[in-house]
Amino acid sequence: MPSSRHTSPPVRGFVRPPSMLWGLPLLIMVSCLLLWPLGVIAVRSMRSDDGFTLGRYGDVLTSSNYLESFLITSVLAIGSTVIALLLCVPAALYLERTRTRTSRAISVGLTIPLSLPGIVIGFFVILLFGTTGLFPVTADQLFGSPIGQIAYTFTGLLIGYLYFNIPRVILVVRGAVAQVSTESIDAARTLGASAAHVYARVVLPALRPAVASASALSLATAFGAFGTAATLSRGYRVVPLDIAASFTERFDPQLAATLSVLLALITTGILVGVNKLGEAKRA
Amino acid sequence: MSTATAIDDANRQGESAPVAPITTGHRDPILAVGKICAWATLIICLLPIPVVFAVSTTRSWREGFWAGGFTLDWLVQGWERISGNFSYSLQIAAIVLVLNVAIGYPAAWLLARRRFPGRQVAMAITTMPIAIPGIALALGLILSYPTLRPGGYLLVAGHLLYTAPFFIGTLTPALADGRVRDVEQVAMTLGAGAFRRWLTVTVPQTRTALLAATIMVLTLSLGEFNVSFFLFTPVEQPLPVELYSSYITNRLEIAAASTMWFLALVVPAAVVLELAGGTKVGQA
Numbered sequence: 001m002p003s004s005r006h007t008s009p010p011v012r013g014f015v016r017p018p019s020m021l022w023g024l025p026l027l028i029m030v031s032c033l034l035l036w037p038l039g040v041i042a043v044r045s046m047r048s049d050d051g052f053t054l055g056r057y058g059d060v061l062t063s064s065n066y067l068e069s070f071l072i073t074s075v076l077a078i079g080s081t082v083i084a085l086l087l088c089v090p091a092a093l094y095l096e097r098t099r100t101r102t103s104r105a106i107s108v109g110l111t112i113p114l115s116l117p118g119i120v121i122g123f124f125v126i127l128l129f130g131t132t133g134l135f136p137v138t139a140d141q142l143f144g145s146p147i148g149q150i151a152y153t154f155t156g157l158l159i160g161y162l163y164f165n166i167p168r169v170i171l172v173v174r175g176a177v178a179q180v181s182t183e184s185i186d187a188a189r190t191l192g193a194s195a196a197h198v199y200a201r202v203v204l205p206a207l208r209p210a211v212a213s214a215s216a217l218s219l220a221t222a223f224g225a226f227g228t229a230a231t232l233s234r235g236y237r238v239v240p241l242d243i244a245a246s247f248t249e250r251f252d253p254q255l256a257a258t259l260s261v262l263l264a265l266i267t268t269g270i271l272v273g274v275n276k277l278g279e280a281k282r283a
Numbered sequence: 284m285s286t287a288t289a290i291d292d293a294n295r296q297g298e299s300a301p302v303a304p305i306t307t308g309h310r311d312p313i314l315a316v317g318k319i320c321a322w323a324t325l326i327i328c329l330l331p332i333p334v335v336f337a338v339s340t341t342r343s344w345r346e347g348f349w350a351g352g353f354t355l356d357w358l359v360q361g362w363e364r365i366s367g368n369f370s371y372s373l374q375i376a377a378i379v380l381v382l383n384v385a386i387g388y389p390a391a392w393l394l395a396r397r398r399f400p401g402r403q404v405a406m407a408i409t410t411m412p413i414a415i416p417g418i419a420l421a422l423g424l425i426l427s428y429p430t431l432r433p434g435g436y437l438l439v440a441g442h443l444l445y446t447a448p449f450f451i452g453t454l455t456p457a458l459a460d461g462r463v464r465d466v467e468q469v470a471m472t473l474g475a476g477a478f479r480r481w482l483t484v485t486v487p488q489t490r491t492a493l494l495a496a497t498i499m500v501l502t503l504s505l506g507e508f509n510v511s512f513f514l515f516t517p518v519e520q521p522l523p524v525e526l527y528s529s530y531i532t533n534r535l536e537i538a539a540a541s542t543m544w545f546l547a548l549v550v551p552a553a554v555v556l557e558l559a560g561g562t563k564v565g566q567a
Contacts (some may be wrong), residue, residue, distance in 0.1 A: 015471055018392055018393050026390035029443070030494055033409075093325050094317025115506065115549045115556070123538065166327065195311075224315075260416070260422050269416065271414050
């Protein structure tokens with residue numbers, strides 16, 4: 001062994017890991033602003049005059065009004081997620097596989113809606129499909145009848161939900177496409193597989209975890225969305241609107257708390273469950 | 284499935300340098316469909332913005348594009364309506380940013396630089412406010428601390444709770460980066476003290492993430508409606524709450540003009556954010 005090896009340079013020491021105390025401010029904040037309030041909601045939803053009751057959950061889950069709200073919210077969430085997936089998975093593939101200046105510019109443009117609050121998205125739908133929206137006004141001038149006044153219908157809500165889900169699905173799937181090897185797609189094409197076949201056997205299986213987490217994000221966002229529904233809803237009630245109404249109009253914080261617990265369970269359950277589904281061992 | 288995996292693995296073994304895609308958008312039907320979808324989604328996402336501009340500069344929108352002529356009157360009226368709310372929202376956003384730096388930065392540092400038992404749980408709890416609907420967070424805050432609402436404290440608390448996950452989530456990977464820590468190590472062996480290492484090495488090395496985290500917090504706070512709806516005070520209303528009442532009550536041109544001012548601030552910020560690579564998703 002060469003003699004020079006044992007004269008290693010003196011080490012002046014390493015940067016020490018930070019003290020656990022650095023986390024203390026966040027711990028206090030999370031305890032006071034998140035965990036305690038969530039506990040308060042849970043307790044308020046189950047408190048009765050003489051102690052403890054699960055009666056409100058029973059009431060909500062057997063009330064045809066609230067069940068209808070949950071149904072409408074689910075249909076909106078699932079519908080907007082499915083349409084977003086159909087549009088965005090191919091779009092994300094194109095954007096990530098052709099790294100031209102155009103596709104880069106499109107990618108930047110598609111992230112803009114992420115910074116817009118739900119109410120502004122609702123207003124966009126009003127501008128395009130409201131009583132004096134772009135499409136009805138144009139149709140009126142061209143055909144003499146204001147076709148497309150759908151802003152305040154179920155379709156209008158669905159368009160609003162689709163709008164905020166598109167950039168979310170694109171962002172998640174784009175990240176995953178970058179991981180799919182271009183060569184396996186090209187190999188399948190060279191071997192004579194049809195486009196549909198390549199999608200079914202190569203692309204979608206490889207994107208499965210990403211599609212699952214994009215769906216989870218999209219569904220959870222749609223279930224919790226308040227601003228878009230508040231701006232567009234005239235008659236169609238979604239659960240977040242019920243929470244707001246039961247607190248501000250009916251002055252029933254216990255009911256608002258019950259609905260909030262159910263909604264938070266749904267969104268958290270979706271985020272955990274659907275992501276698990278994507279990670280599940282592939283057959 | 285197994286076929287694809289096999290091809291995938293085979294490719295990796297033979298892979299030496301990145302190979303340019305052989306197929307082009309015109310020949311490959313998958314990419315051809317993708318191209319149509321990409322343009323369709325882009326049009327859906329961006330079409331409303333020029334329409335907002337057109338409506339806010341048309342004298343009488345009901346009769347069509349620029350019917351009665353081009354006008355800046357609506358924009359002026361819109362600004363007069365929202366300027367107070369605008370500066371109030373900017374103040375809130377600035378306070379929320381300062382609190383994020385004070386509370387979130389040390390936490391991001393800890394999460395990035397130290398493995399400790401319960402770290403995964405800490406990360407999960409940190410991201411919880413994104414998973415729980417804003418309206419439920421707001422209800423929890425107002426039922427827990429009803430006396431804090433009048434001063435606007437609850438509004439700040441709600442915004443802080445909602446933005447902190449994004450601030451911490453953007454900074455933690457940057458602070459954990461091995462190259463940054465290597466340079467810090469070098470600075471240390473050269474005798475630089477802890478504060479000097481942080482100021483002259485860490486901060487410049489992580490400046491893109493700092494910029495992204497800052498823009499993220501400011502734009503999320505400026506546009507926050509779901510949490511704010513329960514927590515604002517009758518005295519002063521944040522911008523989105525004023526926009527909402529404008530959508531419900533005002534004529535379309537004024538509502539569009541107020542929205543235009545909001546977009547003028549947020550859209551450029553969103554573009555800078557994406558170019559800095561820091562886009563993350565919030566609630567709708």
